[in-house]
Amino acid sequence: MARARKSPSEATREAVRRTTEIADATQAVQRPTSGGDPFTTGLRRREVLPLLVLHYISEGPSYGNQLMERISAATAGVLSVNPNTMYPLLRQLEARGLIEGQWEHPERRSRRYYSLTAAGQKEYRRLVKEVRPFLDSIARSIEDIVAEVYPD
Numbered sequence: 001m002a003r004a005r006k007s008p009s010e011a012t013r014e015a016v017r018r019t020t021e022i023a024d025a026t027q028a029v030q031r032p033t034s035g036g037d038p039f040t041t042g043l044r045r046r047e048v049l050p051l052l053v054l055h056y057i058s059e060g061p062s063y064g065n066q067l068m069e070r071i072s073a074a075t076a077g078v079l080s081v082n083p084n085t086m087y088p089l090l091r092q093l094e095a096r097g098l099i100e101g102q103w104e105h106p107e108r109r110s111r112r113y114y115s116l117t118a119a120g121q122k123e124y125r126r127l128v129k130e131v132r133p134f135l136d137s138i139a140r141s142i143e144d145i146v147a148e149v150y151p152d
Contacts, residue, residue: 046134047127049081053089054116054124057099061113064090090114098123 052071056062062070067090068081090112093099098120104111116124 047131048135049079049085049089050093051124051127051131052079053086053093054098054120054127057114057116058121058124061102061115063104063111063113065111093120096123 049071052074053067056067056070064083064086068083068086072080090099090101094101094114096119097117099114100117101112101114103109104113
């Protein structure tokens with residue numbers, strides 16, 4: 001299906017508009033105060049990171065470094081998560097009762113494996129539904145940029 005050709009500046013403005021729309025006022029106040037990459041900041045702000053964490057934990061117990069590696073691999077490094085982001089998120093999800101952590105060796109601090117709770121399963125299903133429109137918007141925007149820069 002052929003698309004109507006847009007000028008490079010029109011296509012770029014449209015792609016940026018789609019990826020930077022703010023769904024509601026609460027997301028507007030969550031903007032980072034430092035610079036940072038707007039693409040990955042948007043992914044984090046739109047609950048993509050908690051969605052991925054809950055997704056991987058839903059497949060079986062997982063620990064922090066394993067989750068960071070899986071997210072980096074799944075996103076080809078686009079969404080790179082460091083320990084300063086992952087471990088506070090895991091503690092937050094655990095405090096909210098969405099995941100439950102158990103030490104691999106309870107007598108000493110080792111790997112902490114996280115499992116999904118019933119509340120976590122419910123939150124995961126909610127995020128699956130709510131995050132999809134944002135991800136679709138990003139996919140369309142990327143397709144538009146590629147089509148503009150690399151025409152057939």
